[in-house]
Amino acid sequence: MEFSKIFELIVAASLINNFVFTRFLGLCIFFGVSKKMETAVGMSITFTAVMMISAALSWLIFTFVMVPLDITFLKIIVFIGVVAGFVQASDTVMRKISPGLYYKLGIYLALISTNCIILAVPLINAGERYSFIESLAFALGSGLGFALALVIMASIREKLELADVPAAFKGLPIAFIATGLIALAFAGFSGLIKL
């Protein structure tokens, strides 16, 4: 496993195949928490951490339990169980061990379990048969990409609050159109790396 392959994976997952702008996953969360910069940053941190750990967990289960037992067709059910269980567990543990951190990031944890990216990453890892390190790199790249998207969007929407938008387009519709413009910019990244 050479370093350059891993680096390529991270760049590809965060910029070229950015989950929000080119794969359109996690949009509900994306539009939900991108109203304020502060929540966007909190969400990004929690999200990247949860993403990496759940990718690792589901990789272990997929490789050492599901492949030997030949039950890979159950991957949807198993992965959603792993992710939801892990999120619930970290919610409980965090509340006991560090209440300060819990008050800051706890609300995002509850939201994360309904995020499609968190489920998509293990599914893609399993589909592409990535190795353990590759899975982690992919999860890290996806998390960074999502964080980037959230921060960009939050900074735009904070300005958008003050703009004079036609009444029917206030709120979500104009946010969608702004996202479309950013997605157009992100299209420029395609072809940066050939995988």
Next chain:
Amino acid sequence: MAQTEAPKYFDLIKNGIFKENTIFRLALSLCPSIAVTNNLRNGVLMGTAVLFVQVMVNITISLMRDFIHPRIRLPIFMLVISGWVTVTDMTMAAFAPEAYKQMGLYIQLIVAFASILARAEMFASKNTFVPSMFDGIGMGLGFLFALTIISFFRELLGKGSLWGLQIIDAKPLLIMILPAGGFFAVGILMGFFNWLSVKYEKKGL
């Protein structure tokens, strides 16, 4: 179905399509609304898959609701949903391999749809079999309706074709089938629906 009860079921369906339309009004489950709508066929297929899952989940939950302990209801709902999604996923892989190659991931991600879980929680776990079924049909049709409209415009403008048939013989607006076009289409349609509902409220309808 008894004649006197028909309007109520009709209301349930109408509620799903217009008043609580998943995509345009509630802004939930947005991911597939952009990801798979660059041609009409995929949009309709995806909508149908969601319709099927929604109806089956509502039926299953409404039949099982007496046996489910309220404290563990959410994990149980997730299990039921992912079970039905697996069924859909495998059926599509077997019967429509071509389309599955393009949208397989999004079919699997129906599991994470907030709208399906929300209907199971808010409606099917409190109502009996028949209303739940109609509620599922309504919500599913609303979703199908939204996906059809979005993909209709995107394929027409982006490729000049509908369902793979060439209709407009001009240079198409390539941007509409690019990812960015999806966001534009949903944003504009959402604005349009907002405008419609404001206009109707003024008339007192």
